[in-house]
Amino acid sequence: MNLPKIHSITKKILVGALGAFLSFFLLFHASANLLILRHDGGEWYNAFCHFMGTYYIVKLLEIGLFAALLLHAVLAIWLAVTNKMARPKGYHKPQRSKTHTGSKLQMWTGILIFACLLMHFTDFYFVKIGWVKGKYMAKTEAVVALKTTQPNAANHAEQHGEYSAKGTWLTNFDKEDKAILEAAGLEVEPDFYHQAREKFKVLHIVISYLIFFTVVWFHLRHGFPAIFQTFGLNNHKYSRAIELLGQLFTWGVCLMFAVVVVGVYFGL
Amino acid sequence: MNFTLHIWRQECAQAKGHFETYKIENISPDCSFLEMLDILNEQLISGAPHDTQPSTPNAPIAHPVCFDNDCREGICGMCGLYINGRPHGNDDGITTCQLHMRKFKDGDDIWIEPWRAKAFPVIRDLVVDRSAFDKIIQAGGYISTTTGGVPDANTIPIPKHDADMAMDAASCIGCGACVAACKNASAMLFVGAKVTHLALLPQGQVEAADRVHKMVAKMDELGFGSCTNTYACEAECPKGIKRQSIARLNRQWIGSLLGRDGR
């Protein structure tokens, strides 16, 4: 097989660039998640999810995101394999140099993140593409419009659903409701607000998510400041600032995620 | 002081190699590590009735342990042993020849291994072939000058700060501890130091983009790993070369991809 000649640094820069893209996604995701903590019946959070699920540019970005994730992993593994090959015979005594532990774990935390993502997708993303069942919602105006043609279905919706704070959404349908409403031609979409609130009431799910965030913390703790190094932005003047920014970012993202999960569990 | 030494012995490049155990006694704490090995070798050669005979029974008179060394004052970069899990042993900012036995505890077990890297094959015992470093330099780690026909030394003033930083990067001694320490056997600190040294000087900027490209290509070709920002190299560099020179190398590399001579 004739692979294109990509120099080690270029590969590394690509891994870094993709990592940066993924990091910003995480920041975005974590900030948006804070909306779950609003007791608004999913008014805002679901509006956000609706936008994310329907706007075509976002849909394109979504494909990009998955591609980035995959490419990030493939390149990193490629590098890791060549790196292993650079030392065919290892040392007898384990290394005792004073180094960052993060980067040595990067490969493993990366793999763990994939495993955790599977769990996360089962909980949420797969609901969207219909692989698993969850909570659903519909636009109130669509239900109202339905009243004339399919009054039964509309009534069902009003009886089984809950209005969000401003009444934009009828939410918290389960999969039976979804079947009835869809049969009536109503457009139903996932209700991630209630989905999250339901999931994060379960202790073992909360714990597994906290583990997930810890793994992400380790991955970001090394990865995020390393991006600056790889892009050549680190120098003697900024190295402390970069280190600080890295800490801030890593803790920020992970704490935001964690606050939502723990907050919901404790009824916030 | 008394020590038990576990030393990597390997007849030649093709041989398999194994650890051999030696006991050595009455070593002064002021003795340097290499002098301790000298004493071991003296005992191995003279066959004096010490417990320094190899542990394998019926072995012939042991060939002294081969190890590279030269200036023994920390500047030539010739010596380099991986001692108890650290290149140049358990102290900071030193070469192996600057390590003294007082850094160990009486009765310690000491494991001595050669640098391990695909690009640094073992020649014999603890001696490795580091000519890969020369090849990287030959790929472009210099300013193209021929003798004579250069301007007066003071023609181009160079900011003191830049000159000082260039000097810090230029103090690399090419010992290979960075490669030995790196979990990926990467030579990025070595290459970064040279690229940084030359890129900071106006004389070196003319060829900067070309230089970084050729040196990195050669580094890859020779089988060094890539950098994953562990910074073990920085921790073990006897001359205190900083990770920032790797950042500069990356920056230069991006510049070279964009086709310009960046600083």
Next chain:
Amino acid sequence: MLDPKIPSGPLAEKWTQYKASQKLVNPANKRKLNIIVVGTGLAGASAAASLGALGFNVDIFCIQDSPRRAHSIAAQGGINAAKNYQNDGDSVERLFRDTVKGGDYRAREANVYRLAEVSGAIIDQCVAQGVPFARDYGGLLDNRSFGGAQVSRTFYAKGQTGQQLLLGAYGALSREIARGRVTLHTRREMMDLVVMDGRARGIIVRNLVTGDLERYAAHAVVLATGGYGNLYYLSTNAMNSNGSAAWVCHRKGAAFANPCYVQIHPTCIPVHGDYQSKLTLMSESLRNDGRIWVPKKKEDAEAIRVGKLKANDIAEDDRDYYLERRYPAFGNLVPRDVASRAAKERCDAGYGVGTGYAVYLDFADAIRRMGKEAIEEKYGNLFQMYQKITDENPYETPMMIYPAIHYTMGGLWVDYELQTTIPGLFAAGEANFSDHGANRLGASALMQGLADGYFVLPYTLQNYLADQISVAKPSVTAPEFDEAEAAVRQRMDRFMEIGKALGKGQTTSLHTVDDFHKRLGKIMWEYCGMARNSESLTTAKRLVKELEDDFWKSVFVPGNANEMNPELEKACRLEDYFELAQLVIDDAQHREESCGGHFRTEHQTADGETLRDDEHFMYVAVWEYQGHGQPETMEKEPLVYEHIKIANRNYK
């Protein structure tokens, strides 16, 4: 008859005249000519790079794994050049005068003048190569002052000037290697010179990895293999530095000049045990602020030696600042040879501290005066280095120092063209004898190495090669190569045979090469070191001879000749050192005067200073090899000073 080939005309015009009238080789013919350069230090690397750039085919050899390891790398202080950037009255003329005076009027005028003349171009060249010399805030080059001069003309790169200059030359060399003009051969040791029809035509080297003997032929050979300081076993030289390459050339007919001129550096970390392998230099600059002393009372010195007293226990009045006492004008800043002898005198008289062979270098006054921070800024790295080695904190307790062998002014005799007495064999850098007379000034070794390599050899070699263009590259299958290789093989086999015989049924402990080397070093240091006299030299000669006989009976070299075998390498070098030692002793014996590094106790002034005898000894002693064990014959190259006025050195 020795012909130094000094061009005629006024001193300042000689080099210009030479260059204008020398023969050249045209570019097409350069490609047909091969040159061998042995050694990759400042002289070797710069010569190979320059010759390669000119278009010659160059093969370069070094014993280390990389050209960058050569011992030039260890030079700390700086490099002199008559740039007069400081506007303090420096000039080519002044650098020339300082160097001749520093060498105690035992150097060849024309060579030294040329050295001073090209010194400026060296700095230009190095800056162009990217040598990061120290600069001031305006971005221009900075200078510091050094011993033996009243101007600031020393360029420096931290305390690592030698390293940076060597890396510059190594870069230039690497470029020529990449261009295919120079072929690099590492881990090769030169074992013999091949002479054909009276001309140097090739070398035999031992591949230190495989043990194979290899043959290389060329039209000319350049030797840049450094000095022979390791003859004394303990020196500031690197472990692999040796005099053998020069010595095998000497055996083949290259004359050796002034072997007894050996420089002893006063500020080195003292010997502390039998196992010690080398001595570490502490920069001369420390003497700017440190005060050197020993206890005034013998009992105090004894108490310190057995550990009952510490340096700081000795009251101010009980300290003898002997340099300040003897040389009130220069105090602690007297030249190297003077400071070294004074330390030896005190220790020999029983006032030494430590092991008895050490004196104190005390910074307490300077720390009181300038504060610890100021001292730290100035000497921090040296203090740290000292602490790493000795485990003592020099900020709190005085440093201990003692003189050590550092540099050899003697070497292969060369004419103005740097050609030895064998046509086609050139010697550059410390390997030749040419520019430093009887004593080298600080920061001049780097200057000389680079001057020879960058700016002298590229001219003079062409002059030699101009009539060689029609000569085909000599064949390595020629009988001369066979003969030389066979002789080398025989030499090594001799060791292996002794080893095999001794190793068989061995019951007692065997003597290693280092055993003998240490003993040789001790004899030389004791009887032919800082101070010599007729009696000590006679003793030395006898002891060396006895030791050599013993060596051939009982030295044990393990392993085989056809493998990596550091013991065999050392044995071959030591064999040469035995002969060299005897020549050093003979030369010291014959030179019935004191000058520079050569101090004969019979020839001193009433207050113990060197006493030259210009009437009888103003010449270069040029020795020719007459066979093993035979006394060498000496020729004199008279030193004619047309330009300079001869005076006495006085530091009182």
